[in-house]
Amino acid sequence: MRIVLVEDDPELGRRLSERLVKAGFTVDWVQTMATARDWPDLKLTAAVILDLGLPDGDGLDLLRHWRAAGEHVPVLILTARGNWRDKVEGLNCGADDFVVKPIRFEELLARLHALSRRGRGDGGNAVSSGDLTLDPVARIATLGSAPLDLSRKEFALLHLFLRRAGHIIAQDDILEQLYALEAERDRNAVEAHVSRLRRKIGRHRIRTVRGLGYRLEP
Ligand code: CA
Secondary structure, eight states: OEEEEEOOOHHHHHHHHHHHHHTTOEEEEEOSHHHHHTOTTGGGOSEEEEESEETTEEHHHHHHHHHHTTOOOOEEEEEETTOHHHHHHHHHHTOOEEEEESOOHHHHHHHHHHHHHHHHTOSOSOEEETTEEEETTTTEEEETTEEOOOOHHHHHHHHHHHHTTTSEEOHHHHHHHHSOTTSOOOHHHHHHHHHHHHHHHOGGGEEEETTTEEEEOO
16 A cells, blocks of 8 residues: 655654555655645555644644545644644545554554545455455465465555455556655566565466456456
């Protein structure tokens, strides 16, 4: 799942990005309001983590701008401890949740997963198709009763396939989900990840639909 992190503090931003990537997210880290304001890929973003004190403005103005533009992406605000005004104003501007600084990463993670669940309108974390099951919070994927040993990218790829089982997923959509915007994007890498995943879950399960993409077969 893709996350946009809007945080100007270089140390906090770097640390959060690293931990989020380790937790299986694809992270686009931006440090200014100007960059975040017209972010091209919000439709593909599972949630935004938004710091309020940005060098070129107030994060709440950014949130107002998005909501006024009809942008519904779940937004989680980072706020200073005890600052209830931030919370009230944040809710009024259309924030979905808060995490208080100093941030406890486990709490941030739990809130992010809850937000993305709400965004998808379902109640559980785990997704499955046939005898394939994946739990993004526990970070476990199984085939039948056997756990699968997947790399981070393979795990993210299987998660994407399971969320859209039976539907064709374009190569570009896979690139969007697996790589941050600034990252080197390479279609050959997608093919390589797909073929490694095929070896682990069975070749027949992921069908190549010529010219269109891939489909996880039920
Ligand atoms: Ca700040």
